Amino acid sequence: MPIQEITPADVAQWLTDGAIFIDVREEHERASGQATGARGVAKADLLASPAHYVPQQDAAVVLICQKGGRSLDAARALEAAGYSRLASVAGGTSRWQEEGRPLVRPELPADAMDFNERYSRHLLLPEVGVEGQRRLERSRVLMIGAGGLGSPAAFYLAAAGVGHLRLADDDVVDRSNLQRQILHTEARIGEPKVASAQATLGALNPRTQVEALQARATAGNVERLLEGVDVVLDGADNFPVRYLLNDACVKLGIPLVYGAVQRFEGQVSVFDAGRHRGELPCYRCLFPEPPPPEFAPNCAEAGVLGVLPGVIGLLQATEVVKLLLGVGDSLAGRLLQFDALSMRFRETRLRHDPDCPVCAAGTPFPGYIDYAAFCRAG
Missing domain, CATH: 3.40.250.10 (Rhodanese-like domain)
Incomplete structure (x- = not known):
């Protein structure tokens, strides 16, 4: 029949x-x-x-x-x-x-019901499914900065079900932050940003463990901050921390998801040279030397369109999720630049520098340096 x-x-x-x-x-x-x-x-x-x-x-x-x-x-x-x-x-x-x-x-047990309902749209994706979602729950991500870039990225990584978010930031909430740092509220002005972020993210997804560290990344603590994490998201707004994170991630073989914003423009990339020595570039391959301070003002000096960090932070979060799931093509070896005024994206291919002092194949790790002095010299 x-x-x-x-x-x-x-x-x-x-x-x-x-x-x-x-x-x-x-x-x-x-x-x-x-x-x-x-x-x-x-x-x-x-x-x-x-x-x-x-x-x-x-x-x-x-x-x-x-x-x-x-x-x-x-x-x-x-x-x-x-x-x-x-x-x-x-x-x-x-x-x-x-x-x-x-x-x-x-x-079903309450936990299974919560898992199925909370992540139902992920579970429908063949590229994620139950196995991928469980993989996200087992993942650990370090986020440096709970400000403009860290805010949207943290929201979506917690919502996506990343199991452990380690947030490191030594700043407190200021009223001038609220125009773009959407993790925080008027009522939390004066509170540590990481504490504010922990409260917000815990209310969004109690399944995600948020580890709040009121600390600035330094050569003395960077390897402790990176201990046990799968991916690092760079939400810093200064060159010394960017170089420090790059060097530590190359040494420890951890992918680094980079983002930066200024005025109406932003850029994002993935630096994975630590796991692909001699093949993929690191941050130093893109910027062998930092620009002089007068050519690289921070947001407090140059200003930033409030929605711009949202765009770049979400792109960073997307790259983190892809790396954790092992799906798609990451931005490793590519720099994606965004101009909000013209609403245009531009992609630039990045090449590995065979003479890079940090990521060149066969080059021993040179050790951490005085990054603040290095950037002042630039």
């Missing part, structure tokens, strides 16, 4: 005749409700061991998914495996629900 596409109304008769009713969606999809009478078995599990779930090949089987496509595919695969009495519910659970037919919610 060929595969039939039946309506939700037809299911009752099939069940009366003894059919086995199977919902082939993933567990996280079924968590929001599945057709009453259906047994939840993910499509991959069903097709991997059909005899376990349907021992008799002449048994009547009704399959349902979200829209009807996966259940029809599963029915065709079962037909190829020798099953003969198969039906797929056209329109799937969506149509079932639209017609007001009863749904049941599977009994």
Whole structure:
């Protein structure tokens, strides 16, 4: 008998005749409700061991998914495996629900329900799925700076489900920050930025552990700050810290997601030379020497469009998530520049400097230097 596409109304008769009713969606999809009478078995599990779930090949089987496509595919695969009495519910659970037919919610532990509901849109992505989301939950990210770049990046990394965010910043909230540093509020003026960030992010996603360190990155503490992390996000606003982070990340083999903003322009890249010596550039390959201070004023001196750090910080967060999941092409070896006034992006290829004193292949780590003096000399 060929595969039939039946309506939700037809299911009752099939069940009366003894059919086995199977919902082939993933567990996280079924968590929001599945057709009453259906047994939840993910499509991959069903097709991997059909005899376990349907021992008799002449048994009547009704399959349902979200829209009807996966259940029809599963029915065709079962037909190829020798099953003969198969039906797929056209329109799937969506149509079932639209017609007001009863749904049941599977009994799951509270933590599993929270996970499935909170990350439901991630779990639908094949590039993420349950395995990828669990990988994000096991990940640890160091964020230097809880200001303009760190604010949007931290929001989205916490929302995405990064398990551990270590925030390092020695500053306190000032009213002038509020135009762009969206982690903070008027009521928190004078509080440490990391404490303010911890409160905000904890309210957004209690599954993310936020480690607040009121400290400035220095040569003396940088390796402690980087201990155990998978990725570093640079939200610093000064050259000494950028060079310090670069050198430490090269030494320890940790990818560094770089961002910078000024006035109406910003830029972002990924420096992963520590894991790819002699192949990919580091920050020093791009900037062998810092520019003179008069050519590189900070935001307090030159100003910055309030929304600009949001754009760049979100690009940085995107790169962090991609690195943690191991998907897509990172910005390693590329510098992405953004001009907000013209609303244009420009990409520049970056080359590894074979004479770089920090990341050249075979070059021993030269040690940390007086970065403030180095940048003043530049």
